[in-house]
Amino acid sequence: MTEYVEVQTAAGRVRGRWRPTTGGRGAPRSAAFLGIPFAEPPIGGLRFQAPVPKAPWEGVRDALEFGATAQRGDPGVTLIPEPRVEGDSTLNVNVFTPDPTASGLPVLVWIHGGGYFAGSPASPWYDGRNFNRDGVVTVSISYRLGFDGFGWIEDAPSNRGVRDWLLALEWVQQNIAAFGGDPGRVTIAGQSAGGGAVLTLLGMEQAQRLFHGVYAISGALGDVSASRAEKLGRALAASAGVAATVVGLSTVSEDRLLALQKKATELGPSSMTTMIEEGLPLGPVVDGDLIVRPTRESLRAGVGADKPLVLGATDDEFTMAFAGKAAKALRWVPQSVLLNRFGVPKSIRAEYLAANADVVRLGKARLAGRVLTDRMFRTTVPGIAADRGDATTWLYRFSWPSGRFGFAEHCLDVPFFFDCLDGTAMEDLAGPNPPQELADDVHGSAVAFITTGDPGWGRHDRDAGVVRVYGRPTRDVADAYASVRALL
Incomplete structure (x- = not known):
């Protein structure tokens, strides 16, 4: 050969x-x-x-x-x-x-x-x-x-x-x-x-x-x-001391522009609500x-x-943001303050907390991670399905808890999608011996969708539709995004 x-x-x-x-x-x-x-x-x-x-x-x-x-x-x-x-x-x-x-x-x-x-x-x-x-x-x-x-x-x-x-x-x-x-x-x-x-x-x-x-x-x-983009563009050019034009910004080296970009778009803990409400500053x-x-x-x-569209998210995309020192600090933050920081209205808090009682029991850090995940990622899934009405749409959740972190964090599902569990740096994200059977499920459904236009479970039909929940075992669950409904 x-x-x-x-x-x-x-x-x-x-x-x-x-x-x-x-x-x-x-x-x-x-x-x-x-x-x-x-x-x-x-x-x-x-x-x-x-x-x-x-x-x-x-x-x-x-x-x-x-x-x-x-x-x-x-x-x-x-x-x-x-x-x-x-x-x-x-x-x-x-x-x-x-x-x-x-x-x-x-x-x-x-x-x-x-x-x-x-x-x-x-x-x-x-x-x-x-x-x-x-x-x-x-x-x-x-x-x-x-x-x-x-x-x-x-x-x-x-x-x-x-x-x-x-x-x-x-x-x-x-x-x-x-x-x-x-x-x-x-x-x-x-x-x-x-x-x-x-x-x-x-x-x-x-x-x-x-x-x-x-x-x-x-x-x-x-x-x-457009107004937010222009405001950032003008501010960055001003910080570089040039006009916000091609000629002006072309005089700024790549390294300097990257440094100015980082400074202009940094979001500290106090800016978390801004990011949730307004989204990423560049995109x-x-x-x-x-x-x-x-x-x-x-x-x-x-x-x-x-x-046809397949969309979903992991259960705890950004929970790792509240590990370590952040988790210890959150122990002293009242629950009402935490929910207020993440923009959860008082009128829906009881409903939301009841729907996420399993996470609430795990402590403030896990609750903070779930709220951030829901506001930034998980509400988008049923939301977009509803936006599309009768268009052909399938929903999933990736719920398998990483052997490293103990929950399904951001990026964890990617090696399962590509069926590359033998790849480099896998243990850092998934822990030792991630289940090949789960990769067979996730990758196999992706191949089926790409090949036939159907990933192999029931399509979305408003709240009655099933959601493929990837875990051990993988299963199909009706209304599996019910825990975010209060936020929709």
């Missing part, structure tokens, strides 16, 4: 490498094509502009190593191993295929998370080899992060990171058949900010032709208001142009109603 394999793309020929799959079933090998540029490097005159498609090249381009990443330095927040790769050509796709000579295979396009300011498509947890094993061509994409991707600049295109997603999806439409995939069977998926990204795309009229199904894991919507902006209205308004208006 030869080690290398070549494919002809629209811009030129690329050379990838064969590797084995794991699990002992399906396709025994996977071909990885890493760091294929879909756009010109966003530097110099292109730094704050819409992405420009990559110009054709001569000869064969090696696609054997990950391309440069938009992530710089160590953001200190990622729970997933997401390495940075130095370089200028940061707009790349990574393609994993079981057979480039095949035709009509379903396609998964993965958009990484990281709060819209961090994250990397070069994570070993995003390797598509075991989706390949099960007959799914897999693509992970990169995009500009932070202010470069989403910051307001007076005379620059808005939502540059969103425009990167769109061009990457255009690349998939033009090229994925050469890797064995079907451009008419594309499912977009992502986690955290990546989950928010695919929901944003679901609500965008001009993105509809680029995909055919959506799988949103712990989706964190941006939907930053997709409701600019009236590319994103014409908030995502949930678009879904209520019927945008994306023809696309």
Whole structure:
């Protein structure tokens, strides 16, 4: 068996490498094509502009190593191993295929998370080899992060990171058949900010032709208001001592802009309510142009109603934020003060606490984590299902408690989705010996959805609908988001 394999793309020929799959079933090998540029490097005159498609090249381009990443330095927040790769050509796709000579295979396009300011498509947890094993061509994409991707600049295109997603999806439409995939069977998926990204795309009229199904894991919507984006952009430019224009901000080095961005967007404990109420400070902006209205308004208006959607969250996404010293400090905080800080109205507190009595019994830190999780993630799940009305939607919960933390924290479900429990840094998040049977459940449902458009349990039907609850054992439960109803 030869080690290398070549494919002809629209811009030129690329050379990838064969590797084995794991699990002992399906396709025994996977071909990885890493760091294929879909756009010109966003530097110099292109730094704050819409992405420009990559110009054709001569000869064969090696696609054997990950391309440069938009992530710089160590953001200190990622729970997933997401390495940075130095370089200028940061707009790349990574393609994993079981057979480039095949035709009509379903396609998964993965958009990484990281709060819209961090994250990397070069994570070993995003390797598509075991989706390949099960007959799914897999693509992970990169995009500009932070202010470069989403910051307001007076005379620059808005939502540059969103425009990167769109061009990457255009690349998939033009090229994925050469890797064995079907451009008419594309499912977009992502986690955290990546989950928010695919929901944003679901609500965008001009993105509809680029995909055919959506799988949103712990989706964190941006939907930053235009006025808030402008206020931050002007403040950051002022702190740099330049005009809030392309010419002005182009004189600010990447390192300095990152430092100013961090300072301008830092949220301390006293800002928790602001983050809950207003969302992340950088992310997709409701600019009236590319994103014409908030995502949930678009879904209520019927945008994306023809696309099947799976969405869900872990049970305790952000509970780890209240571990250690924070947990000790919270012991002395009155419950009413805690609930007030997280914006839970007095009129619903009794109902909410009764619905979450199991968590209340575990102490203030666990209650704080659950409230934060509910306000930022879990209420979005039944909320978006209701927004979509009769559109085909499935809900899930990931409830298996990590062997490391004792609850189902943020990012825990990602290695189960990719079926990569043998991956690096797994014990730090999941503890020793995470259950392969659960990975079979989560990954198997994802493969079924990508392949057939049905993940294998009952679709959402308002409160009567079942929810797939991933745990040991996995089960289907009616009205499994009842504990957040008071917050809706």
